Amino acid sequence: MKIGYRSLYVTAGVFVCLLISFTACLTTAAAAPSSAFYHKFEPPTLPPVITLFGNTPLYPEPDDSAGASATLTPQDVETVEAEQDWYITPQNGDLGKRWIKIKTTWLGEMWIHLDYERIGTLKPADTNIALIWSAALYSEPLKAALTDVVLSPQTVHCNAIFITPGGGSAYRIETSWLGDQWLVSPNYILLDMEILNHEMTLPTETLRMEDWDTVHRIQSPSEAHFIPPQTVFALEKTVNGEYHVRTEDGNTFWINPAYAQPVGAQEIDETIALSKNTLVHLVPTASHPIFGALTAQKVKAFQQWDAPDGTRWYRIHSWNGDLWILPDH
Known part of the structure; x- marks a missing residue:
């Protein structure tokens, strides 16, 4: 019996030692941050x-x-x-x-x-800024220099940018009645707008966007609204190719030529056999939005379009609306 108890004590002691060792390993592993997630803080450099x-x-x-x-x-x-x-x-x-x-x-x-x-540096600039939302004006590039003037959404000219070491920016803009004023950390702006002010022909149905980025928020084809071919007045253009336009009746909105029905599409009446899952696109000239995929099946196409890269797209009537597919890709 004594030998039995001693064996039991030894076994229990070994188990406790192993448990302590295992716990210590876990603690060490938890205490040492992974290099993949740990980044040493580097303070900003004082501007020269x-x-x-x-x-x-x-x-x-x-x-x-x-x-x-x-x-x-x-x-x-x-x-x-x-x-x-x-x-x-x-x-x-x-x-x-x-x-x-x-x-x-x-x-x-x-x-x-x-x-x-x-603490910062003033850099000369010559660019146009679109105020998507209303923006308050400041007499200096400081939050404490807030004035009681608020600009409605519009495009303004910026002649200088005040850049702080932390990466913040304030924009000095020109006004017709107050002279130069500042935008300090404005909420929603588009930089480097190109002023156009000329007519623009839309040769095919084109997606109408209430905001410059509406297409990125479309969740279903029913949210996509196309306008018929027409001539509009282009006011300005973003660096990504969105146009702010005005129609003859005075309505203003945004378009992007990439989100339009393709020029040269032909009317057809064909049955297309899909051999594998096939993505469904709003238009064939842009990689998004995509509205799911069709499984292998036969579908009826009423339009086809040959892209510059030699691929052939088909437009079909689907339960989700009239959309485009590229079979066997």
């Missing part, structure tokens, strides 16, 4: 040049209690260094100012005490 928008006091040391030695007028200045953690967004109780050492031509290296939001 920053733009001063107002008169800025100069100090020999990062201490404003002794008073300023001189004052700089608005200009670009070359930076040397900054206080530790200058890049951290101000928190509660933080005055939001940061000490930055700069170079001057007559006093050598001096310190300035800047609001966190004023």
Whole structure:
């Protein structure tokens, strides 16, 4: 009996040791982050040049209690260094100012005490910005400089961009009654719009979009609304090829020539045998949207279109509407 108990104790001891060892392995594995998910934080680099928008006091040391030695007028200045953690967004109780050492031509290296939001560089620009939503105007590229003016959706000209080390941007735009004003972190804009102002012919049925990106939100063919061939007035164009247009009756909306029925489609009455699952497309000239797939079967086609790459597309009447297929692909 004593031997039996001893064997039991030894077995239990071994089990406990193994359990402790296994638990330690799990703890170590959990404590060590995977390199696939762990990224070392890299603070932003202090801009080599920053733009001063107002008169800025100069100090020999990062201490404003002794008073300023001189004052700089608005200009670009070359930076040397900054206080530790200058890049951290101000928190509660933080005055939001940061000490930055700069170079001057007559006093050598001096310190300035800047609001966190004023640390950045002004870059000249010559581009048009479409305001998709209403946007507030600011007198400076600072959230604290909010005015009571709000612009309705429209396209404006931008002549400069203020870029902060954290990647934020403010856009200086031209207005006819207030002069230059700022858009600070606007909600919904399109950059680099091309102003057109000319007539545009739509040779086939074309998808009408209420917004420039409507096609990306279409969930079913019933949500796609095509307008008949016509001539419209093209107002502007995005970098991705969407056009903001106006019809003769004054309605404005968006189109993209890629989302139109193809030019040169021929009327047919053929039965097409599908040998495998076949994707169903809204139009053959764009890779999306796609509305499911047809299984191997025979379908009736009423139009065909030969694409420039030599493939032949067929338009069919489906339970989901009139859509396009590309058999055997």
